[in-house]
Structures are given as C-alpha cells and as structure tokens.
Amino acid sequence: MFNAFMEANGLWDYVFEKLDTIDFSSDASLISVAAEIRERIISSPVPQEMAEDIIRFYSQIGDSRQPVAVRSSGTAEDLDDASFAGQQETFLFVIGNDDVVKYIKECWASLYNDRAIFYRREKHFDERNISIAVVVQCMVSAQKAGVMFTSNPITNDYDTVVLEAAWGLGEAIVSGIVTPDNLWINKHTGEVTTEYISEKETMVVRLNERGGTKEIPVPEDQREAPVLTDDERNQLVTLANRIEAFYKKPEDIEWAIVDGQVYLLQSRPITTMK
Known part of the structure; x- marks a missing residue:
C-alpha cells in the first residue's frame, strides 16, 4: 500500500x-x-x-x-x-x-x-x-506491560529469559520514562536467578475517550511492589519458549497484561546475540 x-x-x-x-x-x-x-x-x-x-x-x-x-x-x-x-x-x-x-x-x-x-x-x-x-x-489498555528477551542479550546466555515490567502501558519502558522491574529466569526450570524490583514513580495510561496517552504517578502502594505475579511470570516464560521455538532464534517481544491475560504485541529478532 x-x-x-x-x-x-x-x-x-x-x-x-x-x-x-x-x-x-x-x-x-x-x-x-x-x-x-x-x-x-x-x-x-x-x-x-x-x-x-x-x-x-x-x-x-x-x-x-x-x-x-x-x-x-x-x-x-x-x-x-x-x-x-x-x-x-x-x-x-x-x-x-x-x-x-x-x-x-x-x-x-x-x-x-x-x-x-x-x-x-x-x-x-x-x-x-x-x-x-x-x-x-x-489497542490493549494494559494494566501492566513490558518487554522480554527469549535469550539474554547482555550475557549471550541462551538458557535465560529476561523480563522487564512496569505498570500501565509499555511506552513507559520503551521511552525510558521509568526503570522497570528486571528478572532473569532459567527458561528450563522457571527459577528466578536475578531479580531487581525498581521504584516505579510514573506510568503511562490512556489520555481520555478521544485517545492519546498521558503520564500519571504510580499509586504509592505499587511503586516498590513487584509488577508481575508468579503466575504471570510463568505465563510469559512459557510464551517466550514457544516463540523462540517457532522462530528458531532468540526474540525481543513486547507484551501487555489486562486482568491476568497476557497479550503479545510484537516480536522481532534479537540482533546482538553472538
């Protein structure tokens, strides 16, 4: 077109x-x-x-x-x-x-x-x-969103899934507005090997009924709380493994969660893996 x-x-x-x-x-x-x-x-x-x-x-x-x-x-x-x-x-x-x-x-x-x-x-x-x-x-009005790497692009570890998560829309992570929670997870056992829970002061949400987005403060009780539940984390790791198996290469994936339901928004190859 x-x-x-x-x-x-x-x-x-x-x-x-x-x-x-x-x-x-x-x-x-x-x-x-x-x-x-x-x-x-x-x-x-x-x-x-x-x-x-x-x-x-x-x-x-x-x-x-x-x-x-x-x-x-x-x-x-x-x-x-x-x-x-x-x-x-x-x-x-x-x-x-x-x-x-x-x-x-x-x-x-x-x-x-x-x-x-x-x-x-x-x-x-x-x-x-x-x-x-x-x-x-x-459009998914995400309550939680983030990115995940089906293999670890920092350490070139093909056995580790990396999750980044924040409250609201994933735009907060992509644009650098917030430092997200960061988890490294063994893709075979599901064990969390590294976990960093950040202080998340800002989130991005829908602006109004006419569309658009805006930044708002994260509620006080959520700022230092983990974004993901254990079940949501496990769902994401399972999906990461399925997507990597489908594409036969490590992938960089954007996701969103609404009421516990995971939505996959896009997937693209990780180009920095050795």
Whole structure:
C-alpha cells in the first residue's frame, strides 16, 4: 500500500533526488532534507480507493470508535545483523476513520526520519529497496506491560529469559520514562536467578475517550511492589519458549497484561546475540 501511495503521488523521484542532496557530514543537512521528505509525504493525499480500503479493514476490528495502535514495520526491519527498532513511529489509542488514515500516513513518512536514513546508509541498504508496512491492531489498555528477551542479550546466555515490567502501558519502558522491574529466569526450570524490583514513580495510561496517552504517578502502594505475579511470570516464560521455538532464534517481544491475560504485541529478532 505504501508503494502504491508513493507512485500515485509521484513521490519516488522526489525522494531519491532529495536523498542524493544530503551531506552526511552535516547533521543540519540530514535533518533538513529528512524533514522536507516527511512533509511532502504527509501533505500528499491518500487516494480515495486506498482510504476506503483502510477504513473497511479498520471497521473489521470494531466500530468507528475502537481505539487501535498504528505501528510501523519496515520491510527490512530487524535482520539478523541489523535492527531498525524504534526508528519509525508508533501511535497509540488512535480513534476514528480519519485519524487511522492520518496516522498510517505519518508512519509511512517516518521511514524518512533522519536517524533511519543515516542508519540505512551506515548499513549500506539501497534506498530503492526500502519500504514500510503498517500494522493496525486493537489497542490493549494494559494494566501492566513490558518487554522480554527469549535469550539474554547482555550475557549471550541462551538458557535465560529476561523480563522487564512496569505498570500501565509499555511506552513507559520503551521511552525510558521509568526503570522497570528486571528478572532473569532459567527458561528450563522457571527459577528466578536475578531479580531487581525498581521504584516505579510514573506510568503511562490512556489520555481520555478521544485517545492519546498521558503520564500519571504510580499509586504509592505499587511503586516498590513487584509488577508481575508468579503466575504471570510463568505465563510469559512459557510464551517466550514457544516463540523462540517457532522462530528458531532468540526474540525481543513486547507484551501487555489486562486482568491476568497476557497479550503479545510484537516480536522481532534479537540482533546482538553472538
């Protein structure tokens, strides 16, 4: 769909010509050209038939007020020796037909963030072979969330699952707002070999009925309490083992929990394991 959008608006030649003008020894040049490319993409219209397809698929998730996450996924993302995680945008609690179309286009534009362009150049990726997909998934109003590594990327230990957990949405961890609880667990026995329970002062939650997110203080009685129960921890380790077995390689997974139910949000390869 991204490629069709670019072709419909005649954007490919413009993008490649602008990329060729970047002086990569100058941060100002990179930032300026990247911003110009993104602005041209965002200001270009989504063809009516394409917009209707997006709205039709959105309606299959729920009614027109169903909040969703609009998540970018580069088609070259997270190869065995390269990680593009965090370089494109994700938008949470997006509500309504117009905003879903709007934020899909903003995800497309984020393919040309300055840091993404620079990283691709450093890794010798051909810009003419780069594209982007966008995932629209039902939003989970997480009471607890975090990430888990099916093997330990710090010690290169393939027998250890690493869990990071915080209250509220996982955005608090990803954006560095909070230091999460950190657990190292033997994936074969379930034994917790290392446990650090942090003081978690801030959490991210839904802003209001119109969508968006906000930061709020964590209730006093939860700040120094473990986020995960034993049962939730065991569920996550079991899922980590299943996912690693399925992909046949260590994975970096985002998860959320609502009323004890674990939801898996995304999985990508760990690119730093030796």
